[in-house]
Amino acid sequence: MGNVATPRDPNWPSAATMLRDRPVEDRRNVGLIGISTYATSLTARSASSTPAAIRAALERYSTWSFSEALDIAESVALVDFGDVDAPDAEGGAQRVATALSGWDPGIALRLILGGDNAATWLALRALSGGDYSNFGLVTLDAHLDMRDGVSNGSPVRQLLEEGLDGHHVVQVGLADFSNSPAYARRAHDAGVTVISRDVLHHEPVEEAARRAVAIAGAGGRHVYVDIDMDAADRMAVPACPAAAPGGLSADEIRRFVRAVSVQHGVVAMDITEIDVERDSADQRTVRLAALLVLETLAGVRRRLQWP
Secondary structure, rough: OOOOOOOOOOOEEEHHHEOOOOOOOOEEEEEEEEEOOOOOOOOOOOOHHHHHHHHHHHHHHOOEEOOOOEEEOOOOEEEEEEOOOOOOOOHHHHHHHHHHHOOOEEEEEEEEOOOHHHHHHHHHHHHOOOOOOEEEEEEOOOOOOOOOOOOOOOHHHHHHHHHOHHHHEEEEEEOOOOOHHHHHHHHHHOOEEEOOOHHHHHHOHHHHHHHHHHHHHOOOOOEEEEEEEEHEEOOEEEEEEOOOOEEEHHHHHHHHHHHHHHHEEEEEEEEEOOHHHHOOOOHHHHHHHHHHHHHHHHHHHHHHHOO
């Protein structure tokens, strides 16, 4: 059911038509790259390419934003830089660094498709060149990712140990019964700001997004945003092994992504923790991820109206 072909209609251009192989001169360009990590996942997962599945799911959507009464394809382009080969294997970190270097300076935002959360450490490490003095981090995640060792449960701890200032790290959506006191103390001691799932019961996600970017980007820092899909309710994301009942709704995640994407200081974002082999027949997880790509483009388009 999930792979039924879509009809071709010249009056209904699909979002897949926004994919380009080079920047478009009269558009705000967003760069897209796949970093399909999986080998160090705490939950065994398939090697199937999530980035390829998300690209294919763009065919299911149009370029028309009904809420804003505009066609985002008229002002935004999605420049596809392909996928990094074997990012988990020996030399993978260098391949990621090479793939993320030398991009056209006109790229407004780099959008990374994982892979598990190991992609976050690889991508931010590559973008910073190992010097985190001008970077902050925002995560939307049910988990702190402060675990010992090297896995998809450790990227935030790894980044902090490499020099990322915890006072410029904001973790949004932390869930009850998904973390431990030891790792919560580790985050606290590092100066990390936490906006828990409980806070989001009372504070609009847009306000949480603005607050998170302001803290992470204080002093003019570039902001990297990690969207870990297991922050969502398990009903919405069956392809996310660690998602739990009672997480964020699909709508809340879409609104959060658009709210962070509009912020000029946000230079990169990833979408992680999807295993396409676990998805439902209707591809609800991958289709939500494709919508997050479009919400990112809609947010970047709105930067044209902001100083």
